Amino acid sequence: MALKKLVAGNWKxxxxxxxxxxxxxxxxxxxxxPDVDVALCVPSILIExxxxxxxxxxxxxxxxxxxxxxxxxxxxxxxxxxxAGATLTIVGHSERREAQRESDDxxxxxxxxxxxxxxNVILCVGESLQVRETGKAIETVVAxxxxxxxxxxxxxxxxxxAYEPIWAIxxxxxxxxxxxxxxxxxxxxxxxxxxxxxxxxxxxxYGGSVKASNATEIFQIADVDGALVGGASLKAADFMPIVAAxxxxxx
Ligand code: PGA
Numbered sequence: 584m585a586l587k588k589l590v591a592g593n594w595k596x597x598x599x600x601x602x603x604x605x606x607x608x609x610x611x612x613x614x615x616x617p618d619v620d621v622a623l624c625v626p627s628i629l630i631e632x633x634x635x636x637x638x639x640x641x642x643x644x645x646x647x648x649x650x651x652x653x654x655x656x657x658x659x660x661x662x663x664x665x666x667a668g669a670t671l672t673i674v675g676h677s678e679r680r681e682a683q684r685e686s687d688d689x690x691x692x693x694x695x696x697x698x699x700x701x702x703n704v705i706l707c708v709g710e711s712l713q714v715r716e717t718g719k720a721i722e723t724v725v726a727x728x729x730x731x732x733x734x735x736x737x738x739x740x741x742x743x744x745a746y747e748p749i750w751a752i753x754x755x756x757x758x759x760x761x762x763x764x765x766x767x768x769x770x771x772x773x774x775x776x777x778x779x780x781x782x783x784x785x786x787x788x789y790g791g792s793v794k795a796s797n798a799t800e801i802f803q804i805a806d807v808d809g810a811l812v813g814g815a816s817l818k819a820a821d822f823m824p825i826v827a828a829x830x831x832x833x834x
Pocket of ligand 1: 790791813
């Protein structure tokens with residue numbers, strides 16, 4: 584069963600007021616592709632302005648705290664993201680797992696807090712180059728997924744998984760089609776084991792150096808239900824061909 588594709592941009596620590604024109608260009612051009620869900624996860628401080636600039640278009644955060652409020656200097660709750668107009672958030676990106684030392688338990692708690700608040704979640708998993716080279720990529724990612732997954736699938740908000748090999752992020756390298764297919768099948772298997780039939784509905788995105796030149800090939804792979812795109816999501820001219828490739832892949 585083919586799921587509707589989701590192409591989400593992860594702007595990371597990029598984006599000023601002057602970049603809202605790109606948000607507008609992406610939202611405007613995305614209307615041509617009603618069969619693809621398109622979203623942009625922008626820096627939290629830009630969310631409210633982005634939402635005002637493109638009402639109805641999916642704007643998301645890049646992280647969320649697991650508590651609803653409290654003494655957590657510098658952190659942002661799911662309710663705050665919702666209040667700013669976000670409809671989704673990324674959790675467990677490898678850059679945060681590494682730099683902020685986020686554990687699987689924390690990622691799980693973040694995902695649960697966001698879903699409970701009605702935010703759609705893109706939960707990231709992925710292996711390092713060292714793990715890939717020692718032949719342990721699948722067991723490592725499956726274990727990471729198992730420990731990070733929210734305990735229950737919710738009806739109020741949607742969970743998606745992004746498989747992002749760490750060594751492919753921002754490097755121009757991508758995993759082979761065979762490796763992607765194998766990993767996505769393993770992820771699909773775990774989702775089924777955890778959520779039963781509902782696991783079939785969870786979209787599995789690929790991420791790591793996705794761009795116009797490789798998107799068509801990636802979207803043809805079984806169980807690739809979209810992409811999480813970093814560098815190539817900053818400009819409409821780079822991002823929209825990826826959305827177009829997702830639209831083509833459906834047909
Ligand atoms: P990239 O980033 O497309 O620039 O490799 C992807 C990501 O980190 O989500």
